[in-house]
Amino acid sequence: MRHTDPDGPVPGTHGRGEGSGGAERAADGRTAGAGGPGGPGPGSRHRGGEPGGPATAHDGAAPVPGAPGAEPGGPSGASRPDAVGHGPVRYGPDFPGDGLPVLPEVAAVLAAAGSRAHGEPAGGGAALLEAAGGYWERRGLATGPGHLAAAPGAGVLLLALTAALGGDVLVPRPCAAWWAPYARLLGRPVFHVPTPAESGGVPDPYALLETVRRVRAEGGDPRLLVLSVADDPTGTVAPPDLLHETVEAAAAEGLHLISDETWRDTLHDPHATVILSPAEMLPERVTVVTDLAGALLSPAWPAAVARFPAGAAGHGLHARVLDVLTALGARVAAPVAAAAGYALDEPEPVAARRAAAVRLHARLAAAVHATVVAAGATARPPQAGRHLYADLGPLRDALGAEGVGDAQELEDFLTARLGMPAPGGHRFGDDLPALRVRLATGPLLGAGADERRAEDLLSPDPLELPHVQRALTALKSVFDGLRDAQRWEPPR
Numbered sequence: 001m002r003h004t005d006p007d008g009p010v011p012g013t014h015g016r017g018e019g020s021g022g023a024e025r026a027a028d029g030r031t032a033g034a035g036g037p038g039g040p041g042p043g044s045r046h047r048g049g050e051p052g053g054p055a056t057a058h059d060g061a062a063p064v065p066g067a068p069g070a071e072p073g074g075p076s077g078a079s080r081p082d083a084v085g086h087g088p089v090r091y092g093p094d095f096p097g098d099g100l101p102v103l104p105e106v107a108a109v110l111a112a113a114g115s116r117a118h119g120e121p122a123g124g125g126a127a128l129l130e131a132a133g134g135y136w137e138r139r140g141l142a143t144g145p146g147h148l149a150a151a152p153g154a155g156v157l158l159l160a161l162t163a164a165l166g167g168d169v170l171v172p173r174p175c176a177a178w179w180a181p182y183a184r185l186l187g188r189p190v191f192h193v194p195t196p197a198e199s200g201g202v203p204d205p206y207a208l209l210e211t212v213r214r215v216r217a218e219g220g221d222p223r224l225l226v227l228s229v230a231d232d233p234t235g236t237v238a239p240p241d242l243l244h245e246t247v248e249a250a251a252a253e254g255l256h257l258i259s260d261e262t263w264r265d266t267l268h269d270p271h272a273t274v275i276l277s278p279a280e281m282l283p284e285r286v287t288v289v290t291d292l293a294g295a296l297l298s299p300a301w302p303a304a305v306a307r308f309p310a311g312a313a314g315h316g317l318h319a320r321v322l323d324v325l326t327a328l329g330a331r332v333a334a335p336v337a338a339a340a341g342y343a344l345d346e347p348e349p350v351a352a353r354r355a356a357a358v359r360l361h362a363r364l365a366a367a368v369h370a371t372v373v374a375a376g377a378t379a380r381p382p383q384a385g386r387h388l389y390a391d392l393g394p395l396r397d398a399l400g401a402e403g404v405g406d407a408q409e410l411e412d413f414l415t416a417r418l419g420m421p422a423p424g425g426h427r428f429g430d431d432l433p434a435l436r437v438r439l440a441t442g443p444l445l446g447a448g449a450d451e452r453r454a455e456d457l458l459s460p461d462p463l464e465l466p467h468v469q470r471a472l473t474a475l476k477s478v479f480d481g482l483r484d485a486q487r488w489e490p491p492r
Contacts (some may be wrong), residue, residue, distance in 0.1 A: 167223025
């Protein structure tokens, strides 16, 4: 493990100004910290209420989503009235879609199942769970049907798992915008743990140990760590050695791990990037969750699957999660279940579409990364997914001249200038004053006819397509303008 002073700051962590794993309370205010995604936390500004009115501190009450199933793909803030605040969960960022039409073969399966009169049972029917078992077996994680469950979106599974496991929740900083609201909905405290400099999604192991120690010293009960080896929002993949160390630290503290592996099948360079699941390292304490919107289905067709640990503990957790799903009435719609089962079997059309989509978005992400870095901002090179995470702190003076002083203002500014969603880092648990933003690649493909968008996949050089060129030129214009303004010094 890295020899970091457990009482000092973690070198290169994302959470500047924090101690190693400082226990930053995201829900109940026992320790001051930044608000989690989708809503303000203690010490953060809440922009609700009257427009232009005074900022107020969050009072510790859990922000409640509009519905228990507020999983990725829910409503974004694009259509909100100006008079409504920016903080509530319902204005959180959309799931990063691929900007492509639905695969015809998958659409045909869904349409053929549209006349089914019977619904899926809570947790998924036999055919869907068999397909999920095969999916994981092909990835080296053999699983019996008694340790699998399906739900209409990964958010519902995370809600059910959090309810079943109890205790306080730990997440990396930054983390997926939809993780923390489910814990808050249940009244569970959420603690953000800094990540190392090289990647997101997996907390620094020493920061994790220190956070657990501090939370327990304050009377807390940390039981659950949510992490992601292929990360939203950073688009990075955690190195195996870091993952091993963090999993060992979590095991030493008796934590259960939920591994969100939604993006594991979207590696930009699978030959150069090694991806491992925590379930391979700690099979008895890791539940794996995969939202099929990552690589297999449209976000408009919510479906996700969970793989539970083997043994008695996993069996009991599986049973409790099924109870929660039943109580919520959280069943995958029968036509969507049929499409999900087909996609999880990974027939040739599905595998070919996924590979082509990954290649396309890898090219787009590399182009966005080059533009952002050339302008003077910083960003880790994206390795997976359809997004990257940029820090515009080096451009603070130029942004300040535009009236941008925090992540919410940065979100508003870039969303307006780019004509596409650009959620600020505060949505992902980062500090509000930090000028960080997630940039997605799907919107660069535009909203043209399905035929044109399908042709994007076949282009030998998608960056030369006129609509993509226009989108990248607009992005470059905004960032180059900030760079030039940052360099300009007023005459004395």
